Amino acid sequence: MATAPLTTRPTPERIFNTLNAFQSTAALKTGFELDLFSAIAEGANQPDTLAKRVGASERGVRILADYLAIQGFLTKEGDRYSLAPETAGFLDRRSPAFMGSVIGFLASENTKPQNEMWVAFAKSMAPLTGPSAMFMAEVAGMQEQKPCKVLDVAASHGMFGITFARQNPKAQVVALDWPAVLEVTKENARAAGVEDRLRLLPGSVFEADLGTDYDVVLLTNILHHFDKPTCEKLLRRIHAALKPGGRAITLEFVPNEDRITPPTAAGFSLIMLTGTAAGDAYTLSEYDAMFKNAGFSNSTLHQLPAGPQQVVVSEKP
Numbered sequence: 544m545a546t547a548p549l550t551t552r553p554t555p556e557r558i559f560n561t562l563n564a565f566q567s568t569a570a571l572k573t574g575f576e577l578d579l580f581s582a583i584a585e586g587a588n589q590p591d592t593l594a595k596r597v598g599a600s601e602r603g604v605r606i607l608a609d610y611l612a613i614q615g616f617l618t619k620e621g622d623r624y625s626l627a628p629e630t631a632g633f634l635d636r637r638s639p640a641f642m643g644s645v646i647g648f649l650a651s652e653n654t655k656p657q658n659e660m661w662v663a664f665a666k667s668m669a670p671l672t673g674p675s676a677m678f679m680a681e682v683a684g685m686q687e688q689k690p691c692k693v694l695d696v697a698a699s700h701g702m703f704g705i706t707f708a709r710q711n712p713k714a715q716v717v718a719l720d721w722p723a724v725l726e727v728t729k730e731n732a733r734a735a736g737v738e739d740r741l742r743l744l745p746g747s748v749f750e751a752d753l754g755t756d757y758d759v760v761l762l763t764n765i766l767h768h769f770d771k772p773t774c775e776k777l778l779r780r781i782h783a784a785l786k787p788g789g790r791a792i793t794l795e796f797v798p799n800e801d802r803i804t805p806p807t808a809a810g811f812s813l814i815m816l817t818g819t820a821a822g823d824a825y826t827l828s829e830y831d832a833m834f835k836n837a838g839f840s841n842s843t844l845h846q847l848p849a850g851p852q853q854v855v856v857s858e859k860p
Contacts, residue, residue: 570610575643579608580616580626580634588623640673674849676706679792682845682854683759685710691758694784695719696748697765701728701741703794704761708737719744719751748777753784760785763794767811770821771833778837785859791834796824797844797853807851830855 574580577597587596593608594601612619616630626635633642685691685707691714695704698718705728708714716737718728722745732741744751748765760781766774781791798809808824815822825833831842834857842857 566610567614570607570614571616573607574611574616575634577604577607578636579604579611580630581636583608583617583624584626584631584635584637588625590622593624672700672702672706675794675847675852675854676703677710678845678847679703679761679794679854680707680710682856683707683790683792685714687711688713691715692756693717694753694757694760694781696760696762696781698728699724699763701725701731703763704741705732705735705737707759707761708732708740709735715740715742717742717744717754717757719746719748719753721745748780753780755784756786757784758786758789760789760791761794762791766793766830766833767795767815767824768819768822770823771825771829773821774825774833775836778834778839782838782859787859789859791839791857791859793830793855793857794852795830795855796851797830797855798824798826800826800828802826805851808853827855830857 577599579593579597582593582596587593590601590605590608594604597604608617608624609619611617612624616627616634618625618627632638632640635641636643680686683691688711691707691711693704693707693714693716695701695707695716695718698704698720701718704716704718708716718725718732718741720728725743725745728741729738729743732738744753762781766777769777778791785791796808796811798804798812801809802812803809811824815824827842827844834842834855838859839857840860842855845854845856847853
């Protein structure tokens with residue numbers, strides 16, 4: 544009987560790596576805190592020069608940079624480091640898409656009171672919204688520049704509704720969130736030049752008077768916080784606020800029906816398990832059922848051109 548090649552035998556390598564996965568977070572956070580990526584981009588790309596530039600030991604910098612190269616954030620040729628494309632785009636301080644505020648929030652302990660935490664979230668996460676907000680505005684037909692009334696639920700930084708207003712000068716946007724968070728929304732609207740077409744609605748989506756006759760309601764990263772009955776309660780309120788033919792446009796992590804692919808969307812369920820009382824990452828069939836139970840017609844799924852999230856469009860008959 545032939546003996547199976549050694550390469551087919553299981554090894555504990557993945558178990559070992561998973562048990563030490565916290566090191567990946569720590570290494571990336573340390574690289575950000577040292578401004579390592581900007582230093583490499585500006586030419587300090589060898590252990591000795593890089594160590595002097597960031598004010599750390601040469602041994603420590605070499606080991607950190609090597610580990611980041613192993614993880615794919617850097618490339619290495621000889622003893623010289625370079626930024627991988629995604630690192631150059633998002634971790635070099637000179638890049639317009641620099642994610643410094645996002646990393647600062649996601650890698651923090653988040654021990655602040657809820658109100659302060661959501662203000663910090665609003666201030667930190669805006670850099671991530673650009674491509675998804677533009678895609679959602681396109682799906683909603685903002686390029687046609689027709690009169691449009693938009694409700695941005697849990698608006699946070701407000702960049703989704705603000706993008707709609709920037710793409711369509713005839714769009715009027717109502718931003719709903721807690722009062723302290725809406726101060727961030729207002730600042731961003733003023734900076735974008737659309738403050739005159741943005742109305743602030745403080746309160747909870749479950750309790751506030753939402754108004755009526757909206758053409759579009761934006762539900763960005765909110766439904767995953769709740770169980771299905773609570774989602775349906777919220778969606779019934781959204782249905783009542785929309786005009787006939789109006790649409791709810793939902794941005795979420797939507798796993799496939801197997802619930803294990805694609806990895807980032809499917810893995811978001813674990814984040815909800817540890818971070819919420821009853822939240823989850825729902826599949827398209829689950830969203831379709833929830834929206835139908837709330838009075839909507841069929842829901843359609845649209846994959847973002849870049850990024851791990853999906854857009855669900857649901858129409859009120």
